[in-house]
Amino acid sequence: MSQIISLAVKEVLDSFSEGFSIKWPNDIYHCDKKIAGILIENDLSGNTINRTIVGTGLNINQEAFHSDAPNPISLRQITGTVHDRKDILQAVMLRLMEYYNQLSNGETEEISSRYLASLYRSRGMHTYTDASGEFQAEIFTVSPEGYLWLKDDKGALRKYAFKEVQYIL
16 A cells, blocks of 8 residues: 555656655655655554555645755745646546556556655665664665565665664765
8 A cells, every 4th residue: 555655646746847756665755855755554454454544745835844854845846836736636546546456456566666666766875774873775675565675785685664774865
């Protein structure tokens, strides 16, 4: 679910400008600035998801930010124009339904492939930090369970759950 929601938002934004990516697991970035954050809560019954609640904060028409967020940006700042929020919401919902249908039909390989290709800093070595300190690594893959696998500069694979590793911006 995280992958299809992130892809839907990112791909709608792609129609306005280049430079959008998904910062694992589901923030949306334009270059090195955050344009959207997505929170997902699943209601489980055993191994089955009964219901998913999604909250998406997407900066659309802000001209300035008055918070301590370190790197926000809006679609208006990127494009220089005011955008209709309802049109963007409708486009995201339509794209999400397309992906949901693919997911329901078991077409998970294409979704995973698109997600991996859309990841922020998906190519090359970058600086990360974990409980042991800073290190250089490249994104290796994201497992079906949602773990981020990094390959460090020594060739070792490192597996992370959400909030176990941070990008150094």
